[in-house]
Amino acid sequence: MITQERYRTTVKELLANGSIKMAIGYKPGSTPDRRRPLFIRTSEEAEQLVLDSTCVQNLSGYLVSEGLLSDEKRVGIFLRPEGVRSINILAAEYQLNADQIVIFGFDSTGREVRPLDGRSAREFSGLLNELKEKPLxxxxxxxxxxxxxxxxxxxxxxxxxxxxxxxxxxxxxxxxxxxxxxxxxxxxxxxxxxxxxxxxxxxxxxxxxxxxxxxxxxxxxxxxxxxxxxxxxxxxxxxxxxxxxxxxxxxxxxxxxxxxxxxxxxxxxxxxxxxx
Amino acid sequence: MSELFEPKIVAFVCTYCTYAGADLAGTSRLKYAPNVRIVRLPCTGRISPMFILKALQKGADGVLVSGCHPGDCHFTHGNYHARRRWMVFRALLDFTGISPERVKFSWISAAEGSKFADLINSVTEDIRNLGPFDQYQQLIKETESPATL
Known part of the structure; x- marks a missing residue:
């Protein structure tokens, strides 16, 4: 809950000061354990944001929607570590510019959600290298x-x-x-x-x-x-x-x-x- | 006595090395098994794994893919790319239960006419021992539009 509130505030701040034009996150779905994607453009929409252990979908696919990143404005997105890897692959394949993506990283153990440090894909490299070392x-x-x-x-x-x-x-x-x-x-x-x-x-x-x-x-x-x-x-x-x-x-x-x-x-x- | 099983084999070869090698085998009057149908392509890098799948789906019992030796590619590194692709593709076939024995890879240069003839003979023999690719042929029948090679 604390993570959710903190991120809600962060998203509102970033939207208000214009550093991002949109944030992609999660909102409640049709059943209590389901989530659906939320596209936040205003601080009212940010109120719907949900972040808990049932937020499992990798949202990075929405970033390559046609025209979304073509105005070179930045877009925020909620991602687990594997989502950050997707961003890196999409950038390596020239599908997007990683500098345009503001990452709200999170991960969960059991029902506990914790935020991950870093706002750009580059800042996650330490974490991703650790993942590589223990892939088993x-x-x-x-x-x-x-x-x-x-x-x-x-x-x-x-x-x-x-x-x-x-x-x-x-x-x-x-x-x-x-x-x-x-x-x-x-x-x-x-x-x-x-x-x-x-x-x-x-x-x-x-x-x-x-x-x-x-x-x-x-x-x-x-x-x-x-x-x-x-x-x-x-x-x-x-x-x-x-x-x-x-x-x-x-x-x-x-x-x-x-x-x-x-x-x-x-x-x-x-x-x-x-x-x- | 039952008739000897004659496998259908599709060979995807690069035009600069293996096809020229096959040509040399022909002009040197070497005799080799007639079970192979050759498809000529510009480079092994042009051989999409889709080709191999398609051949099997159209009723081939085995597939042979062959090109220039590493370092000899007409396009400098087409065969290096192909090699990686094949390694991954082989693992994928193996994992889905399609015996990788049915898909053979080799390097044959334009000067290796006799290697080509020997290879065709040994591949044909291997596939003959494996028998027809019944699993796929059963599936082809189920599609109601069996296209034969």
């Missing part, structure tokens, strides 16, 4: 380990079962801050790379290609996982790929705004054990 805690997931122990056939059956439920609503894409392409590969129809009907084969195509496009970019915010109406454990694939780039290329996505995207860079001595 983030990436260890019992189900992920179970899948890795399966043989290929069991894994295929597992994913076939999961993907057969997919209805191709693309909620995962809409929820993902990294899926900002103007024209997604599934929307392109000449050639038609991904089948649009939701048969299992097409669902395999879609989910594999999305996971590939997120390799080395996903920050495990869990937006896709929560958005999925049929509860496909999408976070598992994305976590597996994050582990892969961390082990293979020592790449932890979103450490800084100048970090090179892992699949857009290379080293001459990259491993190539699998090449005949």
């Amino acid at each position: 805690q983030i990436y260890k997931e019992p189900l992920l380990e179970r899948i890795e122990k399966m043989n290929a056939k069991e894994r295929f059956d597992f994913w076939q079962e999961e993907f057969s439920r997919c209805i191709k609503c693309y909620a995962c894409r809409q929820a993902c801050p990294m899926c900002y392409c103007r024209r997604c590969i599934v929307d392109s129809n000449q050639p038609q790379w991904v089948n649009t009907s939701s048969h299992t084969l097409g669902n395999f195509e879609w989910n594999i290609v999305r996971a590939f496009h997120l390799s080395g970019r996903c920050v495990q915010c869990g937006n896709c996982d929560r958005a999925c109406p049929v509860n496909i454990p999408l976070r598992l694939i994305n976590q597996r790929m994050a582990n892969e780039v961390l082990d293979g290329f020592d790449h932890f996505a979103g450490l800084s705004a100048t970090q090179e995207p892992v699949l857009a860079s290379f080293k001459k001595d990259d491993t190539e054990t699998f090449i005949l």
Whole structure:
């Protein structure tokens, strides 16, 4: 509660003195444990701001809305550490200018919410480097380990079962801050790379290609996982790929705004054990 | 006696090295397994993982991707980018249960005609041992619009 009040005051101050034109935060949703995004432009709107442990959505995707940042004014946003990583990736991919983003950082343990120090993405680098050093805690997931122990056939059956439920609503894409392409590969129809009907084969195509496009970019915010109406454990694939780039290329996505995207860079001595 | 299974293999090759290598194999009159369909592309960096997926979805039993040796790329570093992409993509295939054995990668230069012929033979043999890609072929049937290679 104290954190919420403090941030409410800060947002009002910054809006009043013109240092930000808008702040993106959370307001109550349709049920007590749900939150929806709040776009604060006036101090009255700031009254609706809620900040507690149920504020889990990564809001950074709203920053790349068309025209929002083009007037070069600054925008404030409430972010957890993984949200700050998203900002860094978006900046590294030239989707936004990190200096335009004022961060209201927070994190929660249990029901307790605590503010994080720093207002710009740069000031979070210490915290993010700590996250990189202890990634095992983030990436260890019992189900992920179970899948890795399966043989290929069991894994295929597992994913076939999961993907057969997919209805191709693309909620995962809409929820993902990294899926900002103007024209997604599934929307392109000449050639038609991904089948649009939701048969299992097409669902395999879609989910594999999305996971590939997120390799080395996903920050495990869990937006896709929560958005999925049929509860496909999408976070598992994305976590597996994050582990892969961390082990293979020592790449932890979103450490800084100048970090090179892992699949857009290379080293001459990259491993190539699998090449005949 | 049942008939020997003849796998369908799609090879995505770069025009400057592996395609020239395949050409050399041809002009040197080397004999190799006829199971491979070659698709020529400007560079391995041009080979999107989408191509590999598409080949499997259209009924290929195996895919071969081949290009210039590291350092020999016509575009200086297309194959370095491709190498990273493949490594990640292989892990992804493995994790989703599509056997990475079905997708082979290699470096073949324009001078390695005999390596090309040997590779095609060994890849064909490997895929033949793995058998048809039943899991995908079942899924293709379910789509009601099976497109065959």
